[in-house]
Amino acid sequence: MVLGSLFTQPSLSLTLSEDMVFVHPSQFEPDLLLPSTGRDPLIFGTALLSLPSAKAVNKIRVVFEGLCDASGGSGQPYESSTTLHKELEIDLKGEIIEAGxxxxxxxxxxxxxxxxxxxCNYGRTRHSVKATASFAGAFTPSVSSPPIAVYVVASPQAAGEVPLPADISIQHFSEDLGPVGIGFASPHLTVASLVNVRVTMLGAPSPVQILSIDSFVTQQYEIQYTNGKVHHPKAKRYILRKISSTDSTPSPSLCVPICTGSCNGGQPTSQELPLAPASSPSSTDCCPPRPDLPSCDSNPLxxxxxxQGFHYSRTMRVPTDDHVRPTTLEGTKARIRVSHKLSVEVRYRLAGAEQDKILFIGKDMVIGSCCALADSLLLPSYSACAPKTIQRPLHMRCYCSTSLKEMVDRDGLALQRAGEIQEPNSFRLLGADAGSKSPGFTDTGTPTLRGSPRYEMEELEEY
Structure with a gap:
């Protein structure tokens, strides 16, 4: 047993309390903040050093880093840059630490x-946390933990709030069609959400034939290089798919089950939010996400x-995150920026004319991330046995096309791993990063909990 420990190398593992963090840029934050709260969130973690035998440890270092790979496309340079770098380090000065x-x-x-x-096609931005332990002496090399991914999601709403309903109206006057009103309404204008598109015409001055009405989301990327150069690739339009709302009620979101009141013959059994099921949404009885039923308009309309007046109203679906990415909020240091415009195209033909005409009306919109949906933040029900496999890799993190079972399989492994960690021989506070001080920190740089004077070791262990 003693001989085996001499040839066993130390190991270092890393565990985070959560791997998804919601940030709220200052432009969207209220001017007044409570003294005990801050707009900058915190991530907590534990570096677990396993020693087969007593070792002299020099330093424990944890790095939180953000990297961005960006390219404007064909003929444009490719660049890798660091968007965020924070370090925490404890100098043990060769302290002998016992095995365990x-x-x-x-x-x-x-x-x-x-x-x-x-x-996206123009690059990626990702964050990770990694720990490294260095030892005294030349015979014990440094050990590092595998990097743990951290997914940073920007939300236009204040902390703890879900995306607000959207109801936008646009008025326009056309010489051919007269006064035209455009309306967009959505319970939450996010990626993969439902949008009701309305077109109202008070009356054209002459007879006209309305051929078709379609809605598009135009996505424009902006690539910012470290030398100050900015490149705008060609914008791309995505059509909003028209779905049937008469044969069946479309799901509010394609990502997670959201109760629509139809889980009990159209009569909800309670005014409270339903619990997130522990099984796949396809097998749950409470309003599972259903595939959209495509629907076409008559031609001509x-x-x-x-x-003569005319009114048009259709329910449409915003594309998933494989095509439409969330809008980049002002105030974020993103080198790959995305903006959107929601528009309506009316194709018509005047009486006696041989060629069609097009009326195109649009407005800039903020399309939020589908991760900010309230239902995607609900904890799943506990099960008797923890899942042992992960069906979806971590880099596919958006909830647009993720079932609840896949979320449980993914996060359940981390919970299982945390539950299997034996009681450590010792606990130490590596430190709290105070490089970017927020209102939630005291003047001494010590993090504070709401209702607690400061973090004590016992509180951090229970977290």
Whole structure:
């Protein structure tokens, strides 16, 4: 047993309390903040050093880093840059630490202007936390933990709030169609959400034939290089798919089950929010996400006489995150920025004319991340046995096309791993990053809990 421990190398593992962090840029934050709260969230973690035998440890270092790979496309340079770098270090000065497991707790401030997670054809932005332990002497090399991914999501709402309903109206006057009103309404204008598109015409001055009405979301990327150069690739339009709302009620979101009141014959059994099921949404009885039923308009839509009014209303679906990425909020230090414009295209033909005409009306919109949905933040029900496999890799983190079972499989492994960690022989506080001080920190740089004077070791262990 003693001989085996001599040939066993030390190991270092890292565990985070959560791997998804929501930031709120200052432009969207209220001017007045409570003294006990801050707009900068915290991430907590533990570095677990396992020693097969007593070792002289020099330093324990934890790095929280954000990297961005960006390219404007064909003919444009490719660049890799660091968007965020924070370090915490404890100098043990060669202290002899006995064999066993030793936990070092730490916390980092995540600035609200941190570049959010991004993946697209023009690059990616990702964050990770990694720990390294160095030892005294030349015979024991340094050990490092595998990097743990951290997904930073920017939300236009205040902390703890879900995306607000959207109801936007646009008025326009056309010489051919007269006064035209455009309306967009959505319970939450996010990626993969539902949008009701309305077009109202008070009356054209002459007879006109309405051929088709379609809605698009135009996505524009902006690539910012470290030398100050800015490149705008060609914008791309994505059509909003028209779905049927008569045969069945479309799901509010394609990512997680949201109760629509139809789980009990149209009569909800309670006014409270339903618990998130522990199984796949496809097998749950409470309003599981259903595939959209495509629907087409008649062609032509209508033949209008002079001064005849017309109203059009359709339910449409915003594309998933594989096509439409969340809008980049002002105030974030993102090098890959995304902006959106929601528009309506009306194709028509005047009486006696041989060619079609197009009326195109649009407005800039903020399309939020689907991760900010309230239902995607609910904890799943506990099960008797923890899942042992992960069906989806961590880099596919958006909830647009993720079932609840896949979320449980993914996060359940971390819970299982945390539950299997034996009681460490010792606990130490590695430190709290105070490089970017927020209102939630005292003047001494010590993090504070709401209702607690300061973090004590016991509180951090229970977290």
């Amino acid at each position: 497991d030793h936990a070092f707790n730490f916390s980092f401030i995540v600035p609200s202007n941190t570049a959010p997670y991004q993946r 209508a033949a209008l006489d002079a001064e």
